[in-house]
Amino acid sequence: MSKQQGDHYEALACRFLQQQGLTLVEQNWHCRHGELDLVMRDGRYWVFIEVRARQSARFGNAADSIGRAKQEKLLIAANLYLSSRRIDAPCRFDAVLFDGTEPARWLKNIFG
DSSP states (O other), X not given: OOHHHHHHHHXXXXXXXXXXXXXXXXXXXXXXXXXXXXXXEETTEEEEEEEEEESOSBTBOTGGGOOHHHHHHHHHHHHHHHHHTTOOSOEEEEEEEEETTSOOEEEOOTTO
């Protein structure tokens, strides 16, 4: 998937989550260990959103693409984000998934 397509799905996910009441804090935060697609607030929670899109299920669906290695990178990046901003608050990891022409799926607390 191209960067342009990735940006498109991240924008769709962001709008979708804002309609659900979340507040955008940061988009595409980078560190040497990876990237956080969206950092949002849901009440008192800091929410780290992974956005995944698949045009077809030929190589698995969007959820299948968040494997153990990706999870570890997200955990490290989120810890760096929180510590660099001296944030001590509850957090969770969510995913917004786009599979083909299906509507967006929002999975909350994907590591819980």
